[in-house]
């Protein structure tokens with residue numbers, strides 16, 4: 001691709017309708033329909049491959065430019081709404097990983113799906129932004145193992161797990177330990193991560209799988225489903241710190257909006273709507289003693305804006321390409337970051353295939369979890385002959401998974417998915433109208449052991465006038481981390497603005 005092609009591709013991000021962006025047929029022709037869609041990656045890959053544009057003379061000015069309109073960027077913008085800000089977002093809608101869509105009146109989440117129970121501080125923030133939390137009805141979880149469905153498998157159903165008694169005892173012990181850890185001030189349970197007790201960081205040194213070694217192997221097997229659903233990788237790839245941190249909220253209520261966490265992004269975006277520039281792809285950020293210069297593509301033109309400060313709310317592997325002058329220590333940390341790849345499959349059916357719990361963990365590959373899209377949406381009570389959507393999580397690991405996603409050929413995986421569903425719900429195929437796959441290239445930061453001890457400072461410290469948001473700066477792929485990272489970056493910038 002040459003520079004002109006790159007500009008055309010980058011501009012096309014803004015020209016294509018969102019749902020159709022980069023949509024390809026997966027190659028499976030038989031009914032029901034099978035489609036693969038996802039974000040357009042061409043411009044991002046061009047940026048990776050060094051097709052940078054020379055900055056033009058700035059034509060605009062702002063106090064703060066925020067790059068990335070995901071939840072972290074929107075949170076930063078929300079805290080800076082009294083300043084002159086501009087948010088550059090490459091997609092035609094804000095929200096990043098939070099994006100909801102509709103099929104036959106059913107709202108479903110293509111990405112981020114539910115919120116964990118907030119602590120007091122976060123609950124107050126949700127209230128301030130006008131987000132109304134309503135607890136999702138129980139049971140919110142279930143497990144399918146050894147041909148058996150167990151509702152509320154960490155709660156009342158624990159005794160019904162299809163395992164020998166000693167294994168069930170081990171599950172009960174694990175549950176007790178996680179609940180105790182959730183209350184232990186020295187355990188790694190807090191977000192922002194810096195708020196954890198210094199002793200909590202001892203859990204950084206080992207993998208979550210190592211920590212789980214004290215229980216029956218079946219406990220690890222079940223929690224592998226959980227970590228693959230949250231990070232895209234198994235318990236062997238993440239630290240005990242990260243695993244315990246996420247498990248701390250697993251036994252509390254959850255909050256689900258129709259269309260998932262897009263509802264959070266919508267609330268955050270509301271007051272800053274006029275400062276959002278969509279279909280604007282940032283290419284380069286430089287700084288000197290007078291301020292920052294941000295170069296971006298919008299409406300097929302390369303533009304530059306000057307500001308007093310910038311916040312980068314994109315993942316670090318993207319930030320790395322936008323910051324040519326980034327000092328070595330930051331560069332080394334950014335380069336070490338790893339991200340899981342992910343595929344989400346919406347199964348659209350003319351009748352209800354499953355609705356006994358909000359989510360169903362499945363030991364049968366390739367999907368690890370199924371969620372009922374309209375769990376909190378008003379629907380005809382007990383009526384089974386109505387359209388329904390199930391959302392399937394298909395973690396893809398790292399590089400190998402990305403290779404499959406980039407090949408645009410998911411036929412082998414689709415066949416396994418369809419066969420897995422048929423095994424779970426015999427006869428379901430006849431009721432399925434379509435499978436819509438959505439690919440996420442690098443959505444989840446992989447929190448490997450020693451993540452914070454090796455990278456922490458460089459991920460959270462501002463570099464001159466450039467502050468870093470994005471949930472990956474917290475090392476945890478969740479909404480709470482995005483909100484914490486956005487708030488921290490906004491505070492850093494406000495301090496800077498007050499000084500200058």
Ligand SMILES: Cc1cc2nc3c(=O)[nH]c(=O)nc-3n(C[C@H](O)[C@H](O)[C@H](O)COP(=O)(O)OP(=O)(O)OC[C@H]3O[C@@H](n4cnc5c(N)ncnc54)[C@H](O)[C@@H]3O)c2cc1C
Pocket residue numbers: 067068069070071072073088089090091094095096097098110111112113114115116261280281282283313314315318342344440443444469470471472476477478479480481482
């Ligand atoms: C499939 C999936 C399911 C999830 N489920 C849950 C869940 O149930 N609960 C939960 O708490 N968390 C969940 N998460 C994680 C959570 O949603 C994310 O951690 C959070 O939304 C990340 O927000 P962010 O702002 O840090 O990053 P992102 O959402 O990645 O936002 C980054 C933004 O930057 C934009 N951008 C990138 N490059 C450029 C550029 N060069 N110029 C301009 N813009 C650019 C992107 O388009 C994007 O909008 C899920 C994530 C995924 C992918």
